[in-house]
Amino acid sequence: MSNEYRHVLVAVDLTKDSHKVLERAAQIAERNNNAKVSIMHTLEPLGFAYGGDIPMDLTSIQDQLDEHAKQRLAEIADPHVAKENQHVLVGMPDTEIHRFAEENDVDLIVVGSHGRHGFALLLGSTSTGVLHGAQCDVLAVRVGSKGEKSAE
Numbered sequence: 131m132s133n134e135y136r137h138v139l140v141a142v143d144l145t146k147d148s149h150k151v152l153e154r155a156a157q158i159a160e161r162n163n164n165a166k167v168s169i170m171h172t173l174e175p176l177g178f179a180y181g182g183d184i185p186m187d188l189t190s191i192q193d194q195l196d197e198h199a200k201q202r203l204a205e206i207a208d209p210h211v212a213k214e215n216q217h218v219l220v221g222m223p224d225t226e227i228h229r230f231a232e233e234n235d236v237d238l239i240v241v242g243s244h245g246r247h248g249f250a251l252l253l254g255s256t257s258t259g260v261l262h263g264a265q266c267d268v269l270a271v272r273v274g275s276k277g278e279k280s281a282e
Contacts, residue, residue: 138162172223173192223260
C-alpha cells in the first residue's frame with residue numbers, strides 16, 4: 131500500500147484563513163505527483179437555521195447565498211484549483227464533506243482548525259466532525275493567531 135495521495139479535498143469556511151488551508155493542501159498535492167485538488171464549501175440550508183418559523187419561500191435568498199459562496203470560493207481557489215473542481219454544496223458541513231470524499235475517491239481531507247480547548251471543544255466543530263467520520267486521512271491545519279477571535 132502506498133502513502134501517496136491521489137485526490138486531496140480542501141474544505142473551507144470562506145474566511146481569510148481559507149488561503150492558508152489551501153496553500154498547505156497544494157503543497158501536499160505537489161509532493162504527491164501533482165495529485166488532484168478539489169475545494170469545497172458547504173452552506174447550511176436556511177430552513178435549518180429558521181426551522182420553518184418563517185412563513186415564506188427562502189429559495190431566492192438561498193440562491194443568492196449560493197452564488198455569493200461560489201464567487202468567494204473562486205477567489206480563494208484560483209489559480210490552484212480548476213473551476214470544475216470547485217464545489218459549493220448545501221447541507222451539514224461534516225456530512226457533505228464525508229459524502230463528497232467517499233463519492234469522489236478522496237484520500238486526504240484538509241480542513242482548518244482553530245485549536246479550541248475546554249468548553250468550546252466539548253461543543254464540537256466542523257473539523258472535529260470531519261475527523262470522526264472520515265474514511266480517509268484528515269489533516270487539520272492550525273489557523274488563526276493567539277488572542278484572535280474567530281467564528282468557526
